[in-house]
Amino acid sequence: MSLARNTPNNVEPLRFSGDDHALVAALRLRHPGAAAALWDRYAQGVHRTITRTLGPDAEAPDLLQETFIHALADIRSLDDPSRLGPWLTTIAVFTARACLRRRARRKWLSVFSPVQVQPTVALPVADDVRQALQEVYAVLNTMPADERLAFALRLIDGLPLAEAAASMKVSLATFKRRLAKAEARFLAVAHKSPRLRAFIEEGERWELKA
Amino acid sequence: MGTESLKQLGGAVNDAMARAVPSEEAARAGRAAFLRQVHRPVRRSPAFVLVGAAATVVVLALAWMPLRRARTTVGFVAGEVPGEVGALLETQARPLPLRFDEGSRIELDPRSQLRVAEFGKTKARVQLHRGHAALAIQKGKGRAWAVEAGPFAVNVTGTRFSVDWQPEQQRMEVVLVEGSVTVTGTCLKDARKMVAPQRLVALCDEAPVAFEAAKAAATRTPESEPMPASPKRVAMANNLWWQLAKAGRYQEALAHAKAAGFVGLCRTASAAELLDLGDAARLAGDVTAAEQALGILNKRFPHSPQSALATFHLGRLAFDQNQNYEAAALHFTRYLADNPQGALVGDAWGRLLQARQRMSLTDSGSQAAAHDDARAYLARFPNGPYAGLARRLLSQ
Numbered sequence: 331m332s333l334a335r336n337t338p339n340n341v342e343p344l345r346f347s348g349d350d351h352a353l354v355a356a357l358r359l360r361h362p363g364a365a366a367a368l369w370d371r372y373a374q375g376v377h378r379t380i381t382r383t384l385g386p387d388a389e390a391p392d393l394l395q396e397t398f399i400h401a402l403a404d405i406r407s408l409d410d411p412s413r414l415g416p417w418l419t420t421i422a423v424f425t426a427r428a429c430l431r432r433r434a435r436r437k438w439l440s441v442f443s444p445v446q447v448q449p450t451v452a453l454p455v456a457d458d459v460r461q462a463l464q465e466v467y468a469v470l471n472t473m474p475a476d477e478r479l480a481f482a483l484r485l486i487d488g489l490p491l492a493e494a495a496a497s498m499k500v501s502l503a504t505f506k507r508r509l510a511k512a513e514a515r516f517l518a519v520a521h522k523s524p525r526l527r528a529f530i531e532e533g534e535r536w537e538l539k540a
Numbered sequence: 541m542g543t544e545s546l547k548q549l550g551g552a553v554n555d556a557m558a559r560a561v562p563s564e565e566a567a568r569a570g571r572a573a574f575l576r577q578v579h580r581p582v583r584r585s586p587a588f589v590l591v592g593a594a595a596t597v598v599v600l601a602l603a604w605m606p607l608r609r610a611r612t613t614v615g616f617v618a619g620e621v622p623g624e625v626g627a628l629l630e631t632q633a634r635p636l637p638l639r640f641d642e643g644s645r646i647e648l649d650p651r652s653q654l655r656v657a658e659f660g661k662t663k664a665r666v667q668l669h670r671g672h673a674a675l676a677i678q679k680g681k682g683r684a685w686a687v688e689a690g691p692f693a694v695n696v697t698g699t700r701f702s703v704d705w706q707p708e709q710q711r712m713e714v715v716l717v718e719g720s721v722t723v724t725g726t727c728l729k730d731a732r733k734m735v736a737p738q739r740l741v742a743l744c745d746e747a748p749v750a751f752e753a754a755k756a757a758a759t760r761t762p763e764s765e766p767m768p769a770s771p772k773r774v775a776m777a778n779n780l781w782w783q784l785a786k787a788g789r790y791q792e793a794l795a796h797a798k799a800a801g802f803v804g805l806c807r808t809a810s811a812a813e814l815l816d817l818g819d820a821a822r823l824a825g826d827v828t829a830a831e832q833a834l835g836i837l838n839k840r841f842p843h844s845p846q847s848a849l850a851t852f853h854l855g856r857l858a859f860d861q862n863q864n865y866e867a868a869a870l871h872f873t874r875y876l877a878d879n880p881q882g883a884l885v886g887d888a889w890g891r892l893l894q895a896r897q898r899m900s901l902t903d904s905g906s907q908a909a910a911h912d913d914a915r916a917y918l919a920r921f922p923n924g925p926y927a928g929l930a931r932r933l934l935s936q
Contacts, residue, residue, distance in 0.1 A: 346812075349845060359700075361717060362737030365578040369571050371845070375883050381560045382553075391562065395574050402578060415883065459556050466553050485550030486557070488923040513546055529552070530545045 354411035357402065369398060372418050379422040379497075382487040383479055384429070385467035393429055397422045419497045423479060430475040462525050469519045469526070477512035484509055547923045554925040558890075564823075568788070616640040616659065628655050628669070640664075643678040644685070657688075674702040679719075692725035692742060699736070709808065714740045743808075781805075785816055790824035797821075798829070806833055811841040815849055822853065827861045851875045852884050859895055869895040869909070889917050890926045897933060907936065 346356055346363035353371070356364035373394065380393050400421050408417050470478045476498070483494040484505075495505035520526040562570065616623040617639045623629075629636060630653045638646040638656070644664075648654050652671020658664060662682060666673075668689045677685050677696050685696040689705035692712045699719025705712050714723060716736045723732040723740060734740055781800075784793035797805050797817060806814060814837035821829035834850040834857075841847050855871030858864045872892035876885065896910035914930035921927065 359717070366571070366575055369574055371883055373567070373571065374887075377562070378886075381557050386557070386560055390560075391566070391570050394570060395577070398574055399577060415881070463553060463556055466549070481550075485546055485923070486553050488551070488554060488921055488925060488927075513543060516546065526549070529549055 350414045351411045354405065354408060354414060357405045365398075365402060368401070372415060373398070375415060376418055376422045379419050379483075379487065380426055383423065383426040383482040385470070386463060389429065393422075393425050397425045400425065416493065416496065420499060423483065423497045424499075427475050427479055430478065434475070458525070462529070465523045465526055466520075469516055469523070472519055473512060473515055477508050477515060480505060480508040481512040481516060485513075548928075551923060551925060551927055555928070558925055616656065623656060625656050625659050628653060631671070642681040642683065644681075645676045647674045649673065668703050668705045670705060670707055672702060672704040674700075676700045677719075690725075692723060692728070695722045695724065701736075710743060711808065712742045713810075714742075716740075781820065782813060782816060785820035790820045793820045794824040794826055794829060802829060802832065803836075806836040807840075811837060811844040811846040814840070815846040818850060818853060822857065827857055830857055848875060848879045848882055849884075851878065852888060855888070855891060855895075859891060863898075865895040865898040866906075868892075869899065873913075886921075886925065889921070889924070890929075893917060893926050893929050893933060897929065900933070900936060910936075 346353065346361055346367040348356065348367075350371075353364060353367055357368060376397050377390065377394050380390050380397070381387070384390060384393070397418065401418055404421070408414065470481065473481070479498060480494065483489045483497060484491065487494075489497065491505065492502060495502045498505060498508075500508070517530070520530060618629055619636055623638060629638075629648060631648050631650050633650050635650055636648040638648065638654075640646075640659070646654070646666065649672040652673060653669035654671075654673055655667045655669065656664070657667050660683075662684060664683050664685045666675075666685070666687045668687060673687070675685075675687065675696070677699055679699075687694040687696065687703050689703055689712045690707055690710065692705075694701070694703060694714055696719075699721055700717040701719075701721060702715045702717075703712065704715075712725075714721065714734065716734045716738050718736045720733065720735045723734065723742070725742065728742065732740065781793040781797040784790075784796060797820070806817065809817060814833050818830050818833035818837065821827075821833055831854060834854050837844075837850040838847050838854075851871050852875045855868045855875065858871060859868035869892055872888045872895065875882065875888045876892065879885065879888075882888070892913055893910075896906065896913055899906040900910050910933045914933040917924065917930045918927060918934075924930075
């Protein structure tokens with residue numbers, strides 16, 4: 331028998347592996363590798379929810395962090411570990427809503443201050459698509475947060491109605507009402523933009539490639 | 541006009557926003573920032589600590605009497621029946637919980653063997669003959685615990701940890717979640733102190749018992765490639781490549797892994813390590829090595845969450861690096877079949893449809909499969925981000 335691995339380097343940080351049930355249990359036990367596993371498994375999906383609701387927003391990485399911090403703090407409130415993904419989506423939606431409301435308050439408070447433009451990130455798409463995106467989210471910025479979220483979750487993110495309603499923690503009927511209001515409000519404002527009007531009324535489509 | 545055109549507008553916005561994926565560097569930085577916040581120590585005010593301590597004293601005083609009574613019996617329960625010191629406990633498909641009267645617990649995984657060799661007033665000794673056991677040992681009970689696994693021993697005070705022992709490979713893994721332990725063994729030169737959170741993997745070059753060595757030889761599959769000369773070398777490289785990979789030094793990580801014998805490493809690594817190794821190879825630009833690590837991961841751990849990711853990555857490699865759209869479609873189809881609720885379902889569908897589109901450009905016979913997938917996608921995600929592509933495939 332000879333010497334086994336016995337260098338100072340053979341002790342390494344703990345990592346976690348297991349399904350969502352095991353992951354939730356590990357998070358509750360504060361397993362040291364569980365937070366990283368949660369991030370690795372769901373960061374992409376949460377980022378998607380945030381960017382679809384807010385658009386190309388420079389604050390998206392901060393909200394991603396915020397969502398996961400909230401999730402870790404509230405992990406004991408998750409009843410069904412198999413719903414970990416949708417549960418995180420709900421937290422992401424509410425984090426985005428809090429951000430929108432914060433901005434709305436700030437806008438109201440700074441009514442006499444110089445105009446502040448929300449920083450955005452540049453997407454690798456053609457210029458006209460980028461401008462169209464800005465116009466879409468500019469229209470969404472004029473809407474109440476709940477209506478905007480209903481619009482984004484259903485029409486941009488493409489979530490099924492029931493899933494979108496659940497992620498906003500409202501009944502299907504309430505969600506449908508919000509969505510109908512959001513659609514009407516969006517159409518009323520979008521008609522003033524030649525680019526959006528061309529898309530909606532004349533069937534003009536965008537070429538994504540830059 | 542209204543809702544339908546808005547759905548199309550939303551789909552177009554979604555397609556454009558799909559390009560808002562953070563760079564690998566930004567994603568890594570975000571992950572690191574999150575983990576820094578999570579592992580930041582909590583600082584409590586002195587007043588908070590005093591109030592907490594006072595409350596603890598009251599609770600402990602109230603609990604003192606029943607605890608004293610419970611301590612008078614010595615023993616343990618295996619599942620629902622009283623345990624027997626010296627008896628070999630063997631699990632099949634289900635785990636077996638062991639509860640000790642002092643409050644310590646052991647969870648024995650399926651297909652594992654364990655014996656409580658000794659349970660005295662001052663000493664408890666558990667032998668893990670095979671498999672995996674998670675332990676939560678109560679502090680301050682005056683009993684010294686030791687877990688023996690082959691030639692190794694883990695000496696415990698109060699802590700939570702797990703031990704995995706694979707006699708065929710002479711491989712022991714200790715995952716320490718809380719507290720500290722000391723690992724000793726005839727294979728180790730010195731006793732090794734561990735402080736949570738840490739993991740230790742120890743390998744012996746030779747089997748300590750002839751019977752186990754013979755069994756190890758018998759279980760080696762005939763088609764398997766020979767192991768590298770020294771498992772010790774593999775173990776050390778296992779740690780080094782991983783650290784380099786985590787530091788983003790993928791080329792060096794891969795070079796170290798290869799120097800120690802890439803295939804041997806793949807045969808001893810855990811599912812998570814294999815996924816990291818595949819990622820390191822992929823990011824180092826070595827498609828063959830990446831495919832090898834991910835393929836072995838799928839073979840060795842077919843039902844693990846890492847296997848699902850491996851399948852997805854294999855699809856990406858086939859699509860992006862090899863332009864082998866048929867292989868890519870196979871991998872994405874497999875991912876979707878095995879993980880209908882997986883985190884990457886949307887991306888897998890998108891990639892699958894893109895692979896079908898590329899295939900249909902060169903092979904008219906592939907259109908039927910493209911139509912089937914496009915129809916399946918639209919049935920599930922009628923307004924999904926790839927609905928436009930699916931409709932284009934159907935119109936071809």
